[in-house]
Amino acid sequence: MKDASIQTFIEGLPKTELHLHIEGTFEPELMFKIAKRNHLKIDYADVEALKRAYSFNNLQEFLDIYYAGASVLIKEVDFYDLTWAYLTKVSGQNVKHIEIFFDPQTHTDRGVSFETVLNGIYKALKDGQEQLGISFKLIMNFLRHLDEASAFKTLEQALPHKDKIVAVGLDSSEVGNPPSKFKNVFKKALEEGFLTVAHAGEEGPSEYIWEALDLLMVTRIDHGNRCLDDAKLVKRLAEQQTPLTLCPLSNLELKVVRDLKEHPLPTMMAHGLLVTINSDDPAYFGGYMNENYQGVAQALNLSKPQIATLAKNGFKASWLKNDEKQKYIDEIDRYLQKH
Ligand code: HPA
Numbered sequence: 244m245k246d247a248s249i250q251t252f253i254e255g256l257p258k259t260e261l262h263l264h265i266e267g268t269f270e271p272e273l274m275f276k277i278a279k280r281n282h283l284k285i286d287y288a289d290v291e292a293l294k295r296a297y298s299f300n301n302l303q304e305f306l307d308i309y310y311a312g313a314s315v316l317i318k319e320v321d322f323y324d325l326t327w328a329y330l331t332k333v334s335g336q337n338v339k340h341i342e343i344f345f346d347p348q349t350h351t352d353r354g355v356s357f358e359t360v361l362n363g364i365y366k367a368l369k370d371g372q373e374q375l376g377i378s379f380k381l382i383m384n385f386l387r388h389l390d391e392a393s394a395f396k397t398l399e400q401a402l403p404h405k406d407k408i409v410a411v412g413l414d415s416s417e418v419g420n421p422p423s424k425f426k427n428v429f430k431k432a433l434e435e436g437f438l439t440v441a442h443a444g445e446e447g448p449s450e451y452i453w454e455a456l457d458l459l460m461v462t463r464i465d466h467g468n469r470c471l472d473d474a475k476l477v478k479r480l481a482e483q484q485t486p487l488t489l490c491p492l493s494n495l496e497l498k499v500v501r502d503l504k505e506h507p508l509p510t511m512m513a514h515g516l517l518v519t520i521n522s523d524d525p526a527y528f529g530g531y532m533n534e535n536y537q538g539v540a541q542a543l544n545l546s547k548p549q550i551a552t553l554a555k556n557g558f559k560a561s562w563l564k565n566d567e568k569q570k571y572i573d574e575i576d577r578y579l580q581k582h
């Protein structure tokens with residue numbers, strides 16, 4: 244049974260989203276609509292058949308379906324509609340600030356121009372800021388299963404758009420593609436003034452988290468579950484308050500955890516780590532922000548103060564200015580007192 248008061252508490256809480264792949268918000272209904280208007284075929288007969296395929300044993304099985312889905316995005320308006328659908332969804336969940344990923348190589352490798360992708364996403368984000376009051380930062384991810392030369396080419400394409408892209412990150416197939424593979428391109432990105440983040444320790448070992456910190460100079464670790472294998476690493480992350488962007492429902496669906504009751508979140512909180520809740524690829528993993536909070540709150544029996552701490556961590560871990568962070572943190576404290 245869901246605790247109604249916890250659910251209502253989560254729904255009303257001001258929230259951030261710091262780990263979200265915009266291509267992972269592609270709902271089957273919209274996918275079929277866009278495929279149709281682009282005269283493209285999807286391998287599944289209908290929405291229901293496609294949804295039945297969303298059953299994964301690991302990250303790679305998910306990625307294969309995720310890249311196939313993204314392949315019907317062709318025009319700027321497609322990227323706009325994708326992003327706008329996400330924004331309207333999370334606007335209804337009281338999400339106030341987002342720092343989200345896009346994967347240019349998924350599209351440029353199919354012949355879609357970098358600007359088509361970027362402009363569609365960016366225009367929707369601007370409209371979302373004006374019409375829905377959601378502030379945003381945009382992060383460009385390199386696909387780690389491709390080589391560093393391809394990442395360099397992508398970085399070159401981003402250089403005229405520093406006004407729109409604030410950071411670079413690293414995603415896709417983790418095991419066998421360590422952060423060190425991309426140290427030169429991240430060095431160049433840092434010299435160009437981009438912030439850096441990286442997926443590390445989702446399926447890959449704790450060594451990859453060390454590499455992300457020491458070679459890619461990341462300001463946040465995306466996932467980071469495996470840090471708990473290494474006490475020295477946990478100490479470092481806690482001392483530096485390096486944020487971890489956790490994604491509970493993603494971890495469950497990709498079998499990173501067997502059950503949400505076994506999620507490492509409480510252990511991480513007990514170690515003083517700055518952990519945040521995020522949705523990763525909500526169209527594929529069965530839930531947006533409220534559902535991710537609700538999932539861990541219920542499975543781990545979290546209290547309202549603990550849930551409020553997670554929401555405050557989201558603002559602390561963001562790249563908002565300090566006074567903006569404080570404004571939301573104060574708002575959450577007042578909200579907690581009233582509820
Ligand atoms: O969870 C993820 N991990 C790695 N790459 C990804 N690309 C989309 N989602 C993910």
Ligand SMILES: [Zn+2]
Pocket residue numbers: 262263264414442465523
């Ligand atoms: Zn991710």
